[in-house]
Amino acid sequence: MLAWILHRISGLGIIIFVSIHVLAGFSTHVVGTDWGDPVNRVYESLPFQIFIFFCVLYHALNGMRIAILDFWPRLLEHQRMAIWLQWAIFVPIYGLSVFLMIRSALTSG
């Protein structure tokens, strides 16, 4: 249930972000207007980057778990372990990336 709701929230977060990001990029680089600037400021901010990276990494790893279990149903007997394995992969990658992002944000001012 938690995996299902997180998968939906992170998926919707990604598609909303990507849609707005593409439109803002189109307006900035191709049309040459500036309505995309406030949008750019939001998604270049550190909290937003930490949030969207959570969405992308969680959605990617959870989707990979779902795809593997769907294509190889014999692995379903290990499905509880698969969820723990997924978190065991998620936490180090996410933690290290967030640590590096915060550190570079602090050092660059």
Place this chain on the structure above:
Amino acid sequence: MHSSRPAPQSGFNFEYFMWLFTRVSGMALFLLALIGIVGAFWMGARTQIDVGALLRWTFFPNPFHVVNSNIPDVTIGWATAYWQIMQMMIIFFGVTHGINGVRMVIEDYLESPRKRLLSRSLLFLFWLFLMIVCVYVILYS
């Protein structure tokens, strides 16, 4: 809350195709991200960009994503036809996967066939619009 999605039909139909496409495109995006991150390190990302720019490049290898870095000339290596084709594949797999996901979420809450047809039509137009805008941005950058 109850699920209003019709029971799955057997045989090769639209829902089965999208079910398969979601899984295959998800795995394809993994592969494309791996190619992106390996390519970035190949082109000197270890010393030239920070982790934020590396992540942006990994998810979408667009030269605009690495301009705020120490890379001396983005057009050498980073802005080539090879990476434009990579971006178009990511856009096709990613946008189609995402819009289909939105369709799944919406249809969990829409019962009437007329509203479903309306939402599917709007989502299809939005998908087409995003694809055109994305290809335009990719060719422009």
